[in-house]
Amino acid sequence: MNTSSTLLQDSLLLIWNNRNSAERLELMEKIYTPDISFFESNESEAFVGFAAIDKLIQKIQQDWPSDFEFVLTEAPKSNHNIQHIVWQLGVPGQQTIAKGGDIAITDGGKIKSLYLFLGS
Numbered sequence: 001m002n003t004s005s006t007l008l009q010d011s012l013l014l015i016w017n018n019r020n021s022a023e024r025l026e027l028m029e030k031i032y033t034p035d036i037s038f039f040e041s042n043e044s045e046a047f048v049g050f051a052a053i054d055k056l057i058q059k060i061q062q063d064w065p066s067d068f069e070f071v072l073t074e075a076p077k078s079n080h081n082i083q084h085i086v087w088q089l090g091v092p093g094q095q096t097i098a099k100g101g102d103i104a105i106t107d108g109g110k111i112k113s114l115y116l117f118l119g120s
Contacts (some may be wrong), residue, residue, distance in 0.1 A: 007031055007111050008083040008104040009076045017069045019061060024054055031111055038114045067091050073099070081106045 011031050028036070028050045037046040038053050047053050052100045061068075062106045076085040083104040090097040099119035 006076070007106060007109075008085050008102060008114075009072065011111055011114065012070050012072070012085060012087060012102060014022065018057075019066070022056055024057060025050055028053065032097060032114075033107060033110045033112045036111060036114065038116070040116050041118075065091060068097070083111075110111060 003007050010027070010030075015024050015031065016029050016073075018027065032053075034050070035048065036050070036053065037048050038056070041087065048057050068089060068091060070087045071092070071111050072085055077084045083085050083106060084101060086101045088096040101117045101119065103115045103117070105113040116117045
């Protein structure tokens with residue numbers, strides 16, 4: 001079992017910051033289980049699988065300036081198969097557009113479930 005926080009950190013920084021779909025999908029195979037579920041909010045259905053998450057990332061990145069990126073604001077944390085990170089989104093050196101955190105549940109050394117918590 002992978003108990004380090006690097007999976008969730010890599011998910012955010014390498015997949016969600018990446019603007020190349022082919023590269024994202026390749027990284028997803030290394031970081032996510034094939035049946036990954038991403039829960040954006042309590043009011044929406046889960047995005048399940050690489051293609052659904054890739055499509056979501058493409059959709060939201062269309063509205064972002066090209067220099068938008070996620071950055072970690074705290075050191076990643078782990079407790080057995082649960083990982084937690086805190087991040088902000090925006091143009092480096094400018095006002096933050098969004099803040100939040102992610103929690104992941106891992107299985108077999110990969111992320112099986114990913115939960116988004118937007119901050120205020």
